[in-house]
Amino acid sequence: MGRVLLVARLAVRDLRRRPGEAALLLLAIVGTTATLTLGLVLRGLTSDPYQSTREATAGPDVVAVGWPPSADPHAPGGRDPGTLARLEALTDAAGVVGHSGPFPVTAAVIEVRGRRVDAQAMGRDTVPAAVDQPELTRGGWVENGGVVFEAAFAEALGVDVGDAITVNGGSFRVVGVAVTAALAPYPQQTCLTSFCPSDPGGLVWVTRADAQRLATDDEPVMSVLNLKLDDPAAARRFVDTHLDRRFEPGGMSWQDILDHADRRLRHQRRALLIGSWLLAVLAVASVAVLVGGRMADQTRRVGLLKAVGGTPSLAAAVLLVEYAVVALLAAMAGVATGSLTAPLVTDPGAGLVGGMGVPAITASTIGLVTATALGVTVAATLVPAIRASRTSTVLALVDSARPPRRTPWLITLSARLPVPLLLGLRIAARRPRRIVLNTLSIFVTVSGIVAVLGAHINAGQLDLDRPGIERLNQVLLVITITLVALAAVNAIFITWATALDARHSTALARALGATPHEISAGLSTAQVPSALVGAILGIPGGLGLLAAVGAPNPPLWQLLVVVPGTVLTMAALTTIPARQGARRPVAETLQSELI
Amino acid sequence: MSDIADTSTSVLRTRGLCKRYGQGESLVRAVDDVDLDVAAGETVAVMGPSGCGKSTLLHLLGGLDRPSDGEVWLGERRIDQSGEKALARMRRTAVGFVFQAFHLMDELTAVENVELPALLARRSPRAARHRATELLEQVGLADRAGFLPAALSGGQRQRVAVARALSNDPLVVFADEPTGNLDSAATLEVLRLFESLHEAGQTLVVVTHDSRIAATADRLISMRDGAFVDETRLTGGTLRQLGSLAGFEG
Numbered sequence: 001m002g003r004v005l006l007v008a009r010l011a012v013r014d015l016r017r018r019p020g021e022a023a024l025l026l027l028a029i030v031g032t033t034a035t036l037t038l039g040l041v042l043r044g045l046t047s048d049p050y051q052s053t054r055e056a057t058a059g060p061d062v063v064a065v066g067w068p069p070s071a072d073p074h075a076p077g078g079r080d081p082g083t084l085a086r087l088e089a090l091t092d093a094a095g096v097v098g099h100s101g102p103f104p105v106t107a108a109v110i111e112v113r114g115r116r117v118d119a120q121a122m123g124r125d126t127v128p129a130a131v132d133q134p135e136l137t138r139g140g141w142v143e144n145g146g147v148v149f150e151a152a153f154a155e156a157l158g159v160d161v162g163d164a165i166t167v168n169g170g171s172f173r174v175v176g177v178a179v180t181a182a183l184a185p186y187p188q189q190t191c192l193t194s195f196c197p198s199d200p201g202g203l204v205w206v207t208r209a210d211a212q213r214l215a216t217d218d219e220p221v222m223s224v225l226n227l228k229l230d231d232p233a234a235a236r237r238f239v240d241t242h243l244d245r246r247f248e249p250g251g252m253s254w255q256d257i258l259d260h261a262d263r264r265l266r267h268q269r270r271a272l273l274i275g276s277w278l279l280a281v282l283a284v285a286s287v288a289v290l291v292g293g294r295m296a297d298q299t300r301r302v303g304l305l306k307a308v309g310g311t312p313s314l315a316a317a318v319l320l321v322e323y324a325v326v327a328l329l330a331a332m333a334g335v336a337t338g339s340l341t342a343p344l345v346t347d348p349g350a351g352l353v354g355g356m357g358v359p360a361i362t363a364s365t366i367g368l369v370t371a372t373a374l375g376v377t378v379a380a381t382l383v384p385a386i387r388a389s390r391t392s393t394v395l396a397l398v399d400s401a402r403p404p405r406r407t408p409w410l411i412t413l414s415a416r417l418p419v420p421l422l423l424g425l426r427i428a429a430r431r432p433r434r435i436v437l438n439t440l441s442i443f444v445t446v447s448g449i450v451a452v453l454g455a456h457i458n459a460g461q462l463d464l465d466r467p468g469i470e471r472l473n474q475v476l477l478v479i480t481i482t483l484v485a486l487a488a489v490n491a492i493f494i495t496w497a498t499a500l501d502a503r504h505s506t507a508l509a510r511a512l513g514a515t516p517h518e519i520s521a522g523l524s525t526a527q528v529p530s531a532l533v534g535a536i537l538g539i540p541g542g543l544g545l546l547a548a549v550g551a552p553n554p555p556l557w558q559l560l561v562v563v564p565g566t567v568l569t570m571a572a573l574t575t576i577p578a579r580q581g582a583r584r585p586v587a588e589t590l591q592s593e594l595i
Numbered sequence: 596m597s598d599i600a601d602t603s604t605s606v607l608r609t610r611g612l613c614k615r616y617g618q619g620e621s622l623v624r625a626v627d628d629v630d631l632d633v634a635a636g637e638t639v640a641v642m643g644p645s646g647c648g649k650s651t652l653l654h655l656l657g658g659l660d661r662p663s664d665g666e667v668w669l670g671e672r673r674i675d676q677s678g679e680k681a682l683a684r685m686r687r688t689a690v691g692f693v694f695q696a697f698h699l700m701d702e703l704t705a706v707e708n709v710e711l712p713a714l715l716a717r718r719s720p721r722a723a724r725h726r727a728t729e730l731l732e733q734v735g736l737a738d739r740a741g742f743l744p745a746a747l748s749g750g751q752r753q754r755v756a757v758a759r760a761l762s763n764d765p766l767v768v769f770a771d772e773p774t775g776n777l778d779s780a781a782t783l784e785v786l787r788l789f790e791s792l793h794e795a796g797q798t799l800v801v802v803t804h805d806s807r808i809a810a811t812a813d814r815l816i817s818m819r820d821g822a823f824v825d826e827t828r829l830t831g832g833t834l835r836q837l838g839s840l841a842g843f844e845g
Contacts, residue, residue, distance in 0.1 A: 406702040406743065415710070415720040422714060430702060508698045511659060512712040512759070513687025515680045587654040590698060 007314065011322035021290060025326050026333070028286035028489055029376060031482050032279040033334020033369045034341065039275070040365045041342045050181065050258050056135045059181025060226035061235040063132075064090055064243055064251040066102060087225050093242055098228035100129035104211040104221040110204070111166045112159055118201030119153070121167060122224065123211025132182040132226040134205065139176030142207050146175030152185035153202025167204070168214045178205070182226055184260030274545065275479030278444050282486040285441040287323065287380035289434065289493040302388045316389035320381055327377035331370040335361060338369075404430030404505075419518045423509060424525025427502050434501075435530045438494050442534025443541055445487035446566055450542020452480045453554035453562075488573050491527065495574035499523050499581020506581065507589035516582040523578035524571050531570035535563045605668070606766050606798050607633040607656060612665035612675075614651050614821075625651040626662070627821035633767070638789070638799040640809035643818035649802040650771050652818070656800060657690050657769045658682040670766055687716045691760030695772035697752045699744040705755045706731060706740040712762040723762075730758035734788055750781025757788055761797070768792065770801040774808055786811060 015022045053059065066087030091099045104123040109116055124142050134148065139161035142148050147167065149159060154177045159165065163174040179185070186202040206214070215221045229235060235253035243251030302315045339361050407429040414425040428435055499506070506519045514522075539559050546553060553559075614626040625648045633639050641649050654660035655667060658674050667675040669689055674682065686692075691712075699708045706727045713723035731737050734754040736747075744752050753773060760768050773789070774782040782805070790811055792799060801808055809815050810829065817825035 404702045411703065411707060415707075415714055415723070419715055419717065426702075504698070505700055508700065509711075509715065510683060511657075511686060511692050511698075513683055513715045513763070515683035517680065518683075518715075585660070587651075587659040590659075590694060590696075 003314070007317045007321050010318045011325060014318070014322055015325065022326055024489060024493070025287060025290050025323070026330050028283050028290075028486055029327055029330030029373050030333045030337065031486050032283040032376065033331050033373050034337035035275050035279050035334075035479065035482065036372055037335050037338025037361075037365060037369050038342055040368065041339060041361060050261050053135070053179055054181040054254065057179065057181050058129075058131050058133055058228075059254060060100075060132050061229040061232045061254050062227040062238055062243075062251060063182050063257070064225045064227065065105075066223040066225065087223055090225060090227060090242055093238075095229045095231060095234065095238060096227050097230045098131050099226060100131040100133075101225040102223035103225075104208060104215070105224050106211055106215040106221050107201075108167050108204070108214050110157075110201075112157055112163065115157070117157065119167070120201055120203050121147075121206050121211055121214050122203065123208035123221075124205045126207060129226070131228045132180060134178035134180040136176050136178045139174070141176055141178075142205050142210075143175060144207050144210060145172055146206075147172045148176040148178050148205040149174060150183070150186055150203040150205075151177050151179045153204070156186055156202070167206070168216070170214070172206070172210075181254070181257065182224075184257050275448065275476070275483070278448055279479070279482060279486060281444050282441055282483065282490060283376050284380050285437045285444075286486060286490050286493060287377055288384075289437055289490060289497050302391065306389075312389035314389075316385040319385040319388060320378065323377045323381045324374060327373040328370065331366075331373035334373065335366055335369050405432055407432075419514060420521035420525055423506075423514065423518060423522025424528070427498060427505070427522055428526035428529060430505075431498065431501060434494060434498065438490070438527060438530035439534040439537070441487050441490040441494075442531050442566060442570070443538045445483045446535045446538020446562060447541030447545055448480050448483040449562060450539055450554065450559065451545040451551075452476045453558050454542070454546040454551045488569075491531075491570050491573040492577050495523055495527055496577040496581070498526055499577055499584075503581070503584055503589050507584065507586045510582075510586045511590065516579075519582035520575070520578045523581055524574040527570055527574045528567060531567045532563070535566035538566075539563070604634060605632040606635045606637075606670060607631070607800065608666075608668040609656070610666045612652075612655060612667060613663045614648070614655060614660070615663040624648075624821045626655060629665070629821075629823055631656075631816075631823075633798060633800060635766075635798055636796040637814065638793045638801065638812045639814045639816060640812035641800070641802045641816045641818055642804055642806070642809050644804065647818045648821040649804075649818055651821075653769050653771050653800065653802045656767075657692060658685055659692075687712065688763055689766045691763070691765040691768040693753070693756050693760050693768065693770040693773045695775035697744070697749075697756045697776070699752055699755060699759075701744055704741050704743055705736060705747065705751075705758075708744070708755055709758045709762055712759060716763050726762060727758070730761055731755070733761075733791075734758045748781060749777045750784040753777060753781065753785050754788055757785070757792075761792075767798045767800060770799065770803075772803055772805075773801065774803070774805050782807065 064087055087102055090096065106121055108119045108121040110119045126142060128141075134150075136148070137151050139148070140146075147165065149157075154160065154174075159174050161174055161176060165172050165174060180203070183203055212221060227238075229238060232254065236255055239251045239253050239256075302319075306312065306315055410425055410429045414422040417425070502523070506514075506523070509522075510516065510519060539562065543553055609629055609631045612626055612629040612631070613624065616623040616625060627648075629652060631639075641652065643649050651660065655662050655675075656669075658667075658669075658677070662675050665675065666673055669685060672685070674685055677685065699705075700711070703711065706724065709730055710720075710723040710727035713726055714720065718726070728737070728740060731740050734757055736751060736754055736758070739747060739751060739755075744755070747755065753776075757768075757770075757773075760770075770789075774785050777785060786808065789799065789801070789808070793811065793813075799812075801812065803809055812829055815827045815829055816823050817827075
């Protein structure tokens with residue numbers, strides 16, 4: 001117990017000795033844990049508002065779509081002139097306890113404020129239906145010449161009750177806005193009409209008579225039947241048994257509709273989970289660099305600890321506990337931040353009713369987030385902690401620098417370069433692992449940036465304001481900002497650690513005549529090669545992410561701008577720690593080996 | 596006050612040089628009102644107990660640290676008020692340092708260490724390497740040019756450090772306890788080297804508490820509590836005499 005207390009006390013004291021570094025470390029891990037929490041709590045959240053909507057609208061368990069009879073044997077459904085009859089016969093099928101319809105549906109083109117958009121117009125009775133009676137959020141229900149918009153579609157178009165619109169050239173008035181559980185909210189809607197473009201358009205309700213009037217020879221009227229089953233869980237089996245899935249649309253269960261409704265959040269969740277893993281990689285780099293940098297500063301402390309009787313394992317334990325404490329705090333802060341942020345991201349939007357409720361923070365979420373934070377920390381801390389604990393006590397007490405690597409070709413090459421480059425390349429070559437970390441950090445960040453550029457292009461190609469796409473872009477943007485912030489922290493950490501580690505050699509270079517400016521430029525230059533390589537590798541990395549989610553690539557010029565932009569940003573970011581490192585008192589640094 | 600010295604006999608000159616740390620009761624006068632003149636070609640040894648301010652004085656003289664008060668003149672230029680950039684240029688061209696801990700770059704070979712000041716002074720790589728090779732020959736380490744410091748003995752490392760200090764033909768070489776980390780045999784190697792530098796007319800300021808090193812100087816200054824307390828002009832202080840005195844040679 002005494003040993004545990006001693007380790008805890010030493011760890012906490014050291015954290016309090018350097019509160020700024022501890023805070024930066026905390027921030028780096030909180031960024032990861034918050035994003036991971038967000039990704040995890042999003043799982044399954046859509047079912048709540050969808051279920052609320054189903055309850056509020058007497059949502060169907062199965063939506064069946066029938067083709068009109070046709071003499072053309074090549075027309076879809078035309079092989080069976082009795083399709084409609086078969087559709088109506090479904091109301092008597094085993095397990096069906098209620099129905100509404102069949103309702104006529106036809107494709108329509110809506111013009112509003114100079115914009116033309118595709119839509120699906122469903123004819124409904126003016127009296128409420130037993131199954132799928134859309135819940136009005138504004139205005140009233142259908143009337144002749146009056147259209148009711150699906151809520152998400154209305155929001156995307158910016159229409160409201162009282163607006164005048166044209167449908168297939170005829171004048172209509174918006175009389176209401178409603179939600180339904182029979183179709184996923186716009187833009188994830190399923191095509192119910194005979195001709196289905198890649199974007200079937202949003203759903204509007206009109207009277208049966210108006211729906212029939214809107215039909216053209218090219219756009220025949222389809223029939224939609226809503227069914228209620230005695231066992232809603234068996235809806236998929238019912239569809240498989242009674243409906244022909246070969247012709248789209250044939251029919252769909254409420255679970256299929258939920259999948260469609262969930263698609264937007266699935267994208268967000270996927271983006272958040274990918275983002276959180278990218279952030280986790282960056283956090284590992286941050287912690288590794290920070291711990292490595294602090295080790296260079298803590299060597300003498302470890303030596304003192306060992307000199308007064310501490311074992312190597314005690315020294316390692318102190319260092320590990322120190323960072324584990326930060327990781328645990330960061331996990332708690334991350335879970336809190338993630339759960340508080342989740343409602344902002346998971347707002348169900350206009351297409352569904354009912355709140356998402358409080359995101360479920362389960363024990364498994366907390367466990368996974370905590371394990372990630374601890375894993376990140378231990379992975380980054382273990383090697384330097386063991387290395388520090390095994391350092392000779394005498395060497396540690398005199399605070400001697402860790403022997404650097406020698407790269408003969410680089411030394412020869414750098415001799416021909418201007419002084420800042422000479423110093424920078426030689427400093428960089430001393431610690432190749434740090435270069436790898438920096439490269440990795442930049443690679444991950446640039447991959448994220450390229451992915452977001454592609455996602456924005458994707459949104460830009462669409463002709464409507466799509467709340468789901470916008471939300472996805474917002475999520476990606478937040479992830480990218482976090483990535484960039486963490487990469488910036490990394491750049492500063494790495495330069496700081498480099499300056500700390502190279503303090504003896506840079507002090508010596510100054511004693512031999514290098515100016516502080518040359519040293520500062522050299523320390524910044526030391527980060528440039530890894531930034532360049534990381535940025536170049538990040539381009540295919542980002543394109544790979546875009547390919548994985550099926551988004552288009554950003555234009556070449558954007559990719560070309562990313563590389564020099566990253567390098568210049570890195571050079572600028574490293575200036576502050578480099579300048580500080582270059583201004584350490586020379587005499588004091590050189591004398592420290594003799595104390 | 597003009598920055599141009601009114602006398603040209605001294606290579607190095609200080610007036611009222613002070614370095615203070617802290618304030619009030621915790622005030623420490625590391626260097627206290629020191630006046631010093633070092634003539635060209637002269638070797639000056641500064642002796643004193645640990646903590647008396649010897650190293651601080653050397654850092655002030657070499658522009659590695661700034662005085663709290665007083666003047667430092669190197670050649671014809673006053674350096675105590677110079678900016679960092681000017682001081683760096685001065686260190687690059689006018690002074691050379693030899694440290695007790697050698698301070699060689701571990702990842703550079705002997706010749707790469709020696710050529711470094713010349714590269715920092717923007718000499719061509721070829722000229723820098725040529726000069727470094729010459730200097731290594733001069734200090735008797737031509738055959739160790741490609742060795743890393745870790746593969747050299749203490750005396751050899753210090754000789755590399757001396758060669759490095761001479762890389763840019765400095766006005767003054769400052770040596771801070773140059774034999775402090777060396778055994779007797781290595782000390783003798785360095786003593787011989789300093790003697791040859793002395794004979795070649797190199798101006799040297801050596802801080803030491805090793806009387807054997809001090810005995811090679813033209814002048815011996817004793818320091819205590821940051822101030823000069825005694826000054827002795829030595830005559831005929833040669834390595835041979837010192838060696839005999841120290842029992843190194845017969």
